[in-house]
Amino acid sequence: MGKVALAAKITHVPSMYISEQDGPHKGCRQPAIDGHIEISRRCRALGVDTLVVFDTHWLVNSGYHINSAPHFEGIYTSNELPHFIKNMPYAYPGNPALGKLLADACTADGVRVRAHDATSLELEYGTLVPMRYMNEDKHFKVVSVAALCTVHSLQDSAKLGASMRRAVEESYDGTVAFLASGSLSHRFAQNGVAEDYLFKVWSPFLETMDHAVIDMWQRGDWKTFCTMLPEYADKCHGEGNMHDTAMLLGALGWDEYQGKAEILTPYFGSSGTGQINAVFPV
Numbered sequence: 355m356g357k358v359a360l361a362a363k364i365t366h367v368p369s370m371y372i373s374e375q376d377g378p379h380k381g382c383r384q385p386a387i388d389g390h391i392e393i394s395r396r397c398r399a400l401g402v403d404t405l406v407v408f409d410t411h412w413l414v415n416s417g418y419h420i421n422s423a424p425h426f427e428g429i430y431t432s433n434e435l436p437h438f439i440k441n442m443p444y445a446y447p448g449n450p451a452l453g454k455l456l457a458d459a460c461t462a463d464g465v466r467v468r469a470h471d472a473t474s475l476e477l478e479y480g481t482l483v484p485m486r487y488m489n490e491d492k493h494f495k496v497v498s499v500a501a502l503c504t505v506h507s508l509q510d511s512a513k514l515g516a517s518m519r520r521a522v523e524e525s526y527d528g529t530v531a532f533l534a535s536g537s538l539s540h541r542f543a544q545n546g547v548a549e550d551y552l553f554k555v556w557s558p559f560l561e562t563m564d565h566a567v568i569d570m571w572q573r574g575d576w577k578t579f580c581t582m583l584p585e586y587a588d589k590c591h592g593e594g595n596m597h598d599t600a601m602l603l604g605a606l607g608w609d610e611y612q613g614k615a616e617i618l619t620p621y622f623g624s625s626g627t628g629q630i631n632a633v634f635p636v
Contacts, residue, residue: 356526359400365629366483368438389619389631390487404495410536410594411480412500418467421498422453449495459521480535502594515604534602538564540593543626556626564628571615580609
């Protein structure tokens with residue numbers, strides 16, 4: 355019935371918000387913003403009605419969770435980086451029906467997922483920053499999936515992604531995009547030297563590993579990448595333990611996936627972390 359029309363690994367660096375503001379860093383993240391705008395354009399052309407975001411800023415310590423409230427609205431300040439994102443207004447429609455379908459399919463496949471619709475849960479900035487540039491006009495409905503998973507296996511997260519795709523294709527009357535919102539390496543710059551790393555990756559080791567991974571993605575060497583993902587996530591400080599990436603690749607076929615990544619925003623350093631916008635052909 356339904357269709358997954360687009361899949362992407364996306365950045366959500368808070369300096370994108372600073373990039374909008376007048377001051378010394380105005381425009382500094384325009385390539386990242388442009389990448390989000392291009393993803394939005396493609397989703398519109400493909401008839402996508404809902405963006406499902408695997409959010410590495412939503413921390414969960416038990417189970418898997420979906421925020422499928424009917425509507426999201428508020429004024430957001432990051433408790434992590436309140437000097438970067440402060441008083442940012444947002445308002446987006448949700449999709450409770452899709453959230454329930456996704457949760458039910460995962461649970462039926464052995465990965466317990468709870469969808470929360472009658473909830474006071476707010477969105478985290480791994481969802482809010484991309485939506486600011488992809489969904490300013492509220493064109494898309496939004497569903498957010500917790501992807502900062504502290505006691506979960508990457509294999510379960512991959513299974514979750516596969517189950518969610520099956521739910522869309524078998525039970526949903528619409529078109530969906532899956533967005534893995536998180537970085538590559540994610541070692542923040544040490545306190546006191548953060549400004550020196552606004553455009554840099556923390557270490558040559560991390561940057562070299564990130565470039566090796568991007569090369570695998572562009573060549574379509576998913577068997578190697580999926581095998582090394584647990585160690586890469588551990589040794590390179592993967593954001594959210596890279597559960598967002600496991601969910602996305604699970605939806606695409608895991609190590610049997612045959613696509614080759616298309617880079618929309620070239621790799622860049624941000625506060626020590628490694629970032630990218632890349633589309634994975636469905």
